[in-house]
Amino acid sequence: MDLSIVVNGITFPNPFLLGSGPPGTNARVIAKSYDAGWGGAVAKTISLESAKVVNVVPRYGKLRSKTSGEVIGFENIELISDRPIDVWLEEFRQIKKDYPKHILIASIMEEYEKGRWQELTRMVQDTGVDAFELNFSCPHGMTERKMGSEMGEHPDLCEQVTSWVTEVSNIPVWAKMTPNITNIKEPSLAAVRGGAAGISAINTILSVIGVDLNTLRPMPTVEGHTVPGGYSSQAVRPIALRMVSQLALGLPQDVSISGIGGIENSHDAIEFLLLGSSTVQICTGVMLHGVKMIDELKEGLEKFMTDKGFNSVQEVVGKSLGYFSTHMDLVQKMKAAKRSKAGEASRDNEWGQKDITEKTAELTSN
Numbered sequence: 052m053d054l055s056i057v058v059n060g061i062t063f064p065n066p067f068l069l070g071s072g073p074p075g076t077n078a079r080v081i082a083k084s085y086d087a088g089w090g091g092a093v094a095k096t097i098s099l100e101s102a103k104v105v106n107v108v109p110r111y112g113k114l115r116s117k118t119s120g121e122v123i124g125f126e127n128i129e130l131i132s133d134r135p136i137d138v139w140l141e142e143f144r145q146i147k148k149d150y151p152k153h154i155l156i157a158s159i160m161e162e163y164e165k166g167r168w169q170e171l172t173r174m175v176q177d178t179g180v181d182a183f184e185l186n187f188s189c190p191h192g193m194t195e196r197k198m199g200s201e202m203g204e205h206p207d208l209c210e211q212v213t214s215w216v217t218e219v220s221n222i223p224v225w226a227k228m229t230p231n232i233t234n235i236k237e238p239s240l241a242a243v244r245g246g247a248a249g250i251s252a253i254n255t256i257l258s259v260i261g262v263d264l265n266t267l268r269p270m271p272t273v274e275g276h277t278v279p280g281g282y283s284s285q286a287v288r289p290i291a292l293r294m295v296s297q298l299a300l301g302l303p304q305d306v307s308i309s310g311i312g313g314i315e316n317s318h319d320a321i322e323f324l325l326l327g328s329s330t331v332q333i334c335t336g337v338m339l340h341g342v343k344m345i346d347e348l349k350e351g352l353e354k355f356m357t358d359k360g361f362n363s364v365q366e367v368v369g370k371s372l373g374y375f376s377t378h379m380d381l382v383q384k385m386k387a388a389k390r391s392k393a394g395e396a397s398r399d400n401e402w403g404q405k406d407i408t409e410k411t412a413e414l415t416s417n
């Protein structure tokens with residue numbers, strides 16, 4: 052079955068993309084995912100000066116189900132890529148040469164300076180990548196340099212930085228938004244005003260995964276100390292679904308949405324499509340289950356489309372949005388349903404109360 056979808060003029064072989072993070076950490080792993088059947092990948096976020104990026108160990112923490120031990124939540128304090136920009140540029144070129152039909156999206160982040168953003172945009176665009184994703188959303192570490200969610204929390208900065216990029220970019224630009232904000236529509240609309248063709252949502256939710264009751268240290272613990280980090284995996288999915296639906300209902304029709312957050316199988320991915328995402332991205336799920344999970348994602352989507360009579364992925368996108376309403380409207384609908392039920396019940400009762408021949412005559416027109 053054809054699972055392709057055209058988004059912002061780009062043909063994705065299927066709607067499943069590696070989300071920015073460890074699954075897109077270098078050309079080798081991206082190539083492996085394409086071989087496995089992924090439609091595209093958002094590479095790990097890059098910046099001009101990798102020397103400023105220093106990662107710590109350990110940098111992950113898991114929340115497990117108390118009964119099954121299954122990982123349901125995941126915290127990370129990982130920064131963006133610490134690999135030099137020249138290495139990345141060479142790898143982007145190589146990937147596009149080897150896999151021209153697969154979609155490669157470059158995730159970029161820089162300090163608040165027009166020259167830096169435009170230099171990075173030009174350099175990366177020259178490699179032949181298909182689109183940009185602007186990282187306005189990493190909630191830890193980079194914020195100390197006023198990057199990542201420091202931008203995504205301020206609509207005026209989102210608009211300005213997006214416009215710097217779109218001024219020099221001739222490929223589609225998506226803005227990746229932080230959920231650590233009251234109304235995700237505001238910075239997203241600002242990015243659209245700056246020229247973004249799409250919105251990716253969500254990045255991670257600021258969190259503390261737990262505290263070690265033996266040492267009294269919050270986790271993940273690095274030399275006895277920690278910082279709050281980004282929460283992902285299954286536990287964030289309902290929040291991501293809510294934010295994606297708000298975006299789908301609140302953004303102009305031609306703005307695409309790439310849904311992200313807690314996707315682990317085709318069921319989860321289809322939910323995001325139904326709520327308005329035309330592509331979905333998976334990061335923690337791939338870290339926990341491996342790139343082979345693409346087989347179930349594709350098979351599950353194909354089966355769903357066959358069972359429900361959808362002829363294309365595009366037909367699935369946004370199909371459940373019409374069922375959102377206001378609470379007031381739900382109350383009215385409930386009252387109306389109750390009234391009609393009561394009506395039916397009372398009519399049924401009449402059959403018992405009246406003589407059957409009398410009731411038949413009452414309902415007969417001649």
Ligand SMILES: Cc1cc2nc3c(=O)[nH]c(=O)nc-3n(C[C@H](O)[C@H](O)[C@H](O)COP(=O)(O)O)c2cc1C
Pocket residue numbers: 070071072073095096125127129130131132158186189227253254255282283284285287311312313314332333334335336
């Ligand atoms: C270890 C780790 C590293 C990440 N690094 C990046 C990054 O460099 N750039 C980015 O935009 N998002 C990054 N993310 C966020 C993911 O792309 C994604 O938005 C988030 O984790 C929610 O999706 P998930 O539940 O499928 O992981 C990272 C997530 C994790 C878990």
